[in-house]
Amino acid sequence: MEPKPMIAQKVSKHTKTSEVSERKGESSAVANRRLTRAKFSDEASYTRRRKFPVLFYSKEMEPLAHKVAAASENVVELGQIDWRTFPDGFPDLFINDAYDVRDRHVAFLASFHSPEVIFEQLSIIYSLPKMFVASFTLVLPFFPTGTAERVVREGEVATAVTLARILSNIPPSRGGPTSTIIFDIHALQERFYFGDSILPCFESGIPLLLERLNALEDSNNVVIAYPDEGAYKRFHSFFAGAGYECVVCTKVREGSKRIVKLKEGEPIGRHVVIVDDLVQSGSTLIECQKLLHRLGAAKVSAYATHGVFPNASWKRFTSSGVGGQGFANFWITDSCPQTVEAIAGHEPFEVLSLARAIVDALEV
Template identity: 40%
Template sequence: MVTLEPHFVHATGLPEEDPKQSDQKIAHQQRIRNRASVQYQVIASPASASLAERLASQQPDRFTYHETSWGKFPDGTDNIVVSGFSPYNLISGEHVLFLAEFGDNDVTLSQYQVMIVLLQSFIKSLTVVLPYYPVGTMERVTTEGTVATASTYAHLFSSLPSCGTPTRLMVYDLHTLQNRFYLHGHAVASLHTTIPLLKRRLETTQVDCIAFPDDGAAKRFQDSFSGSAKEIVVCGKTRGPNDKRTVKIQEGSVAGRHVVIVDDLVQTGGTLYETGKVLKEAGAVSVSAFVAHAVFPNQSWKRFAKGGDRAVFDRFYVTNSVSTVTDQLPTGEGEVFEVLDLLDTVITDLDNFSSL
């Protein structure tokens, strides 16, 4: 005999939530509230010190920031001193939040060393916030001998000491999601996205069309805009005469629309620029861009700034996930760039393990 689940109905005749589901919902909400009450001792990389200070200033009852001296000995080796251990040990037995930014190999190694010391200090847990995972695109090897740095970074994280619970690595808009599963042992990736930050910003704009520069970006982000009234446009590169690859619109129309192109990161920005040109030529009223991670090596952002040879965008939105770059960007009235602050997003995602 088949047992049917009871169907609950309001007096109005509308379906009522199953009491079991209601209890689960209440329990889930209580767990979120409990997480939001967790207090953290905060350590930060040099580039993340400003974020740590603002974090502690905004919620002093929850976040206590301890400055770190990132010095060097005369021979160039690290001379690092983490505060919070002397004259009284305020770190041991506590939840620790480490704000990381891997700007180059030198600072990356220095930060790994601090993580090891923290995990060997009898802490309760370690959460590492690394908004931009810089080696995400180096996850495959086509020529023998090439180093897949996504794999080597994963080995370093996975080899961190254990404090009894895995180290949580919080990253945003990871270029290739399979990197999440490169971690093993004592580290677990917690994947998040900056798209809600963009969507809140777009609520105060005329943007009525979301465009993706290629199929990869569409696969990563299109679901985030499902249910939206905005037109969705997907572009891609096609091979033309003389084997030249050009950007073309593959799905949707931008004619008469205000468009924002969405992607995970920008380096030199060649494809982003070509996409912007194509959309304007196709009749877009305005074209802006958003990238989660503004890498811009060798100050390539200057080409997109006002007066630059790639100044095709009305607005260029980025987050401060790479603060060493975004701190240099010209912003304000009359400028192209606008930096969206990750502070509140990080606070929210500390308590949310499934935002992606």
């Protein structure tokens, strides 16, 4: 009598289970791609979607991230991160749907507006490229240590170099080195502070200002003023190409004081717009405004890509501040989220969003 084929049955059952497991274990990435395709009506829209990244963002940059998504007609997808802390205060972070970003272009919108938030964001920035992503881009609108780009005596530390080195060590992704997008870095030579393992892309907020100036009722009467020769060298080509005349101020020392004087240009009867890359205390802008009004300017406005305004110095430009009565407009971008939140509803401030410029820079 032949024995029952128990072993054969067991083997067959095991094999069948393995086959089921293999089917269940079909690549989630493939399944996700199929689901993603199903969301779009045609191949062209799907391809366009795949060209744009999944955009993760810091807590403070959430408003700008949503503006970026809207400016892209929601082609840019927003990723989610749980920003938590352990009882001892150190970050307890979690990147949601991490598997879904495989083979996708990924970007992170950062804000290093305070030293306290840099470590937790760097933890995310160093992790995302390792998730088998097609490429990784860091969007850092404001490079905060840009004004500490040099030393004038032994012992000073150029922290712009330090931050550039930290960013230069972001791990590569499948697509190669990390790209980083920075708007109006303080000194153009800082591009050489970055190592070969990162690809810095330097953008500017000036096109936003040019667009806004064209919309002014007195756009034909606008003249551009530079608070110092550094600002002139940096931004003159933008405005000269657009046909704007210029006024150049300079700082000179008289005794123990440094005062602002007119170097060249004619502000009489004009709407003078002072342009610089960033504003902190605002003292230089206020001195320029007073000088220009004394010299006969009809109106004075100001623009700075980065409204840093430490210690709530933006209040100096409101109606109750020392410089508030002198400025018709004060334009900044949303590169510094803490300032955007603080100045909401306060004249003469107006925020020009970087969202559209970021979308254009992110298109792969």
